[in-house]
Amino acid sequence: MPLAKILVAFKSVPDPADAGMSSHDIASKFVINPFDEIAIEEALRMRERGDVAEVAGVTIGPAAVDEQIRAAMAMGVDRVIRVDDSRALDPYAISRILCSLVGREQPSFVIMGKQAVDDDSNQVGQMLAGLLDWPQATFVSKIEFLDNYSRACCTRETDSGLEVIEVSLPAVITTDLRLNEPRYVSLPGLMKARRKTIEVATCEQLGITVQPLTVILSTARPPKRPAGTRVDSIADLVARLKNDAKVL
Amino acid sequence: MDFSWSDQQRELLDAVGRFGREQLNYDVIAHDRDAIFNHDAWKKCGEFGIPGLLVPADFGGLGQDALTTVGALERLGYTCKDNGLLFSINAHMWTAVIPVLSHGNESQKRKFLPGLCNGTLIGGNAMSEPNSGSDAFNLGTTAVRKGDKYILNGSKIFVTNAPIADVLVVFATVDKSRGAEGISAFLVEKGAPGFDPSHRIKKMGIRTAPMSEVFFENCEVPAENLLGKEGAGSWLFTRSMTWERGCILASAVGAMQRLLETCIRYANERKQGGHSIGKYQQVATKIVDMKMRVESARHMLYHCAWLTGQRKAVYLEAAMTKLHISDAWVKCAEDAIQIHGGYGYMIEYEVERELRDAIGSKLYSGTSEIQRNIIASLLGL
Numbered sequence: 001m002p003l004a005k006i007l008v009a010f011k012s013v014p015d016p017a018d019a020g021m022s023s024h025d026i027a028s029k030f031v032i033n034p035f036d037e038i039a040i041e042e043a044l045r046m047r048e049r050g051d052v053a054e055v056a057g058v059t060i061g062p063a064a065v066d067e068q069i070r071a072a073m074a075m076g077v078d079r080v081i082r083v084d085d086s087r088a089l090d091p092y093a094i095s096r097i098l099c100s101l102v103g104r105e106q107p108s109f110v111i112m113g114k115q116a117v118d119d120d121s122n123q124v125g126q127m128l129a130g131l132l133d134w135p136q137a138t139f140v141s142k143i144e145f146l147d148n149y150s151r152a153c154c155t156r157e158t159d160s161g162l163e164v165i166e167v168s169l170p171a172v173i174t175t176d177l178r179l180n181e182p183r184y185v186s187l188p189g190l191m192k193a194r195r196k197t198i199e200v201a202t203c204e205q206l207g208i209t210v211q212p213l214t215v216i217l218s219t220a221r222p223p224k225r226p227a228g229t230r231v232d233s234i235a236d237l238v239a240r241l242k243n244d245a246k247v248l
Numbered sequence: 249m250d251f252s253w254s255d256q257q258r259e260l261l262d263a264v265g266r267f268g269r270e271q272l273n274y275d276v277i278a279h280d281r282d283a284i285f286n287h288d289a290w291k292k293c294g295e296f297g298i299p300g301l302l303v304p305a306d307f308g309g310l311g312q313d314a315l316t317t318v319g320a321l322e323r324l325g326y327t328c329k330d331n332g333l334l335f336s337i338n339a340h341m342w343t344a345v346i347p348v349l350s351h352g353n354e355s356q357k358r359k360f361l362p363g364l365c366n367g368t369l370i371g372g373n374a375m376s377e378p379n380s381g382s383d384a385f386n387l388g389t390t391a392v393r394k395g396d397k398y399i400l401n402g403s404k405i406f407v408t409n410a411p412i413a414d415v416l417v418v419f420a421t422v423d424k425s426r427g428a429e430g431i432s433a434f435l436v437e438k439g440a441p442g443f444d445p446s447h448r449i450k451k452m453g454i455r456t457a458p459m460s461e462v463f464f465e466n467c468e469v470p471a472e473n474l475l476g477k478e479g480a481g482s483w484l485f486t487r488s489m490t491w492e493r494g495c496i497l498a499s500a501v502g503a504m505q506r507l508l509e510t511c512i513r514y515a516n517e518r519k520q521g522g523h524s525i526g527k528y529q530q531v532a533t534k535i536v537d538m539k540m541r542v543e544s545a546r547h548m549l550y551h552c553a554w555l556t557g558q559r560k561a562v563y564l565e566a567a568m569t570k571l572h573i574s575d576a577w578v579k580c581a582e583d584a585i586q587i588h589g590g591y592g593y594m595i596e597y598e599v600e601r602e603l604r605d606a607i608g609s610k611l612y613s614g615t616s617e618i619q620r621n622i623i624a625s626l627l628g629l
Contacts, residue, residue, distance in 0.1 A: 184267065184295075184296065186297050187264070190259065194256065
């Protein structure tokens with residue numbers, strides 16, 4: 001029996017191609033977190049293979065993130081819920097919001113990127129699994145369903161090599177870079193996305209109160225690297241490393 | 249007339265721009281050198297939805313109006329440097345998609361349009377003959393009805409996309425004594441017996457767009473592939489040619505804008521005699537002239553497309569648009585080389601290719617002389 005619904009969580013982040021910024025206040029262009037985009041792609045492929053009937057998306061942020069929601073819908077996500085909150089939330093707060101949304105949506109499993117490229121926290125998937133008391137498979141580069149969709153066999157990318165684990169569903173799965181290559185949004189996809197509506201919910205409507213436990217005090221662009229210099233000889237190089245760089 | 253883009257149009261145009269910039273600009277120099285058609289990029293354009301911009305959703309397209317379509321093609325020309333690929337797409341859209349959409353019967357539309365829209369089918373048309381170029385309706389290629397087939401004999405030259413095409417709109421006469429009234433259009437499919445599109449022609453520019461001479465030797469075409477009525481070919485050709493003239497250089501307007509920006513950048517960066525060359529009046533004047541040409545070309549393009557969208561006859565406007573943009577494109581490309589000096593003449597700088605690519609625009613879809621003839625005759629001369 002194929003699955004009824006996948007919930008894919010995604011975050012808007014400053015475009016990594018733009019600059020190495022982590023603040024929504026400074027960056028000008030935003031995109032779907034690339035790891036989350038991989039999660040969206042995987043969910044869409046599962047739907048196209050007939051593994052699942054519906055791909056629902058969830059994101060947290062102000063109306064400004066609707067642009068990334070439209071992009072997810074243009075890729076093919078059936079519907080998206082935006083939890084309206086413009087605060088800078090930390091991973092625990094985000095996990096609690098997602099947890100309450102899972103209660104409402106009752107998905108067959110949750111999938112998201114292993115981390116967001118702005119703060120690189122790498123915590124939400126794990127915390128959500130903890131709050132839900134669900135199994136988790138993180139850093140996943142391959143997913144296969146087993147035993148009539150009751151379990152998933154996941155290949156994880158770890159520092160010491162590939163690890164293959166089985167998790168029973170429902171579970172939380174976080175995606176690594178090599179799981180797939182996300183599709184390019186087409187014009188027909190863009191047109192279809194225009195007919196989809198964004199559902200907006202607030203923490204109040206979800207019946208939860210969240211307060212971030214960490215606060216970002218300030219963000220700044222990394223200092224510009226000074227231009228390099230050419231040296232004439234190896235002796236010169238060694239001297240410069242010794243006297244100027246003081247690394248020898 | 250309001251040429252400001254709506255939010256939805258802007259979203260579409262931005263997506264097209266991003267697509268052109270990120271997906272289509274690889275190995276352009278090598279493909280141009282070796283005259284290689286970029287099949288992979290064509291496939292991407294099809295999947296992205298470019299060829300179906302104008303076609304109603306019911307037949308697999310995006311149902312955009314003429315103005316949005318030329319806006320999208322202009323954006324593609326601005327971001328994609330492979331003018332030959334864009335020429336192939338334009339030939340496909342204006343000489344195959346439009347005739348089938350405008351004159352095809354329901355079953356022809358159902359059979360061909362979805363594939364033509366998503367790029368799985370490649371189209372083109374075959375009109376010019378070795379002895380019939382500007383004298384377009386003096387065709388030597390004949391079609392004779394035999395039972396449920398037409399038998400075509402003759403040859404066509406300068407057929408864009410022919411070596412790779414799945415379907416060509418071929419014009420042939422069913423009765424030479426009737427002149428233009430005898431001309432009919434046929435949808436000739438790849439692999440038809442007696443159809444040979446394999447004789448490739450080498451070109452000066454737009455080298456990545458494949459072109460060949462096509463031969464019909466007792467070529468059998470099913471009668472249901474007659475496009476429009478027998479004898480309606482010249483009318484059909486004139487109508488689709490008007491679309492073609494008005495729209496085919498939309499991407500050229502984008503290419504000119506790209507050239508303009510390239511030249512401004514270079515004129516600011518390149519220092520001679522203590523300051524940037526843009527400070528020299530002779531260079532600045534060239535760039536100002538480029539700007540004037542791009543703006544006037546864009547206005548003519550939009551105006552013609554807008555009129556088309558209003559279902560107005562644009563016979564005159566299309567001829568003027570084609571004439572003006574082709575002229576402007578060649579002059580811009582020539583100026584761009586001059587501004588870049590010796591570097592502009594080098595292949596690596598990708599400026600010389602623009603001139604080679606631009607020159608053909610004064611020849612295809614009716615030469616500049618033919619456009620002037622049309623304009624003169626419509627002015628009562």
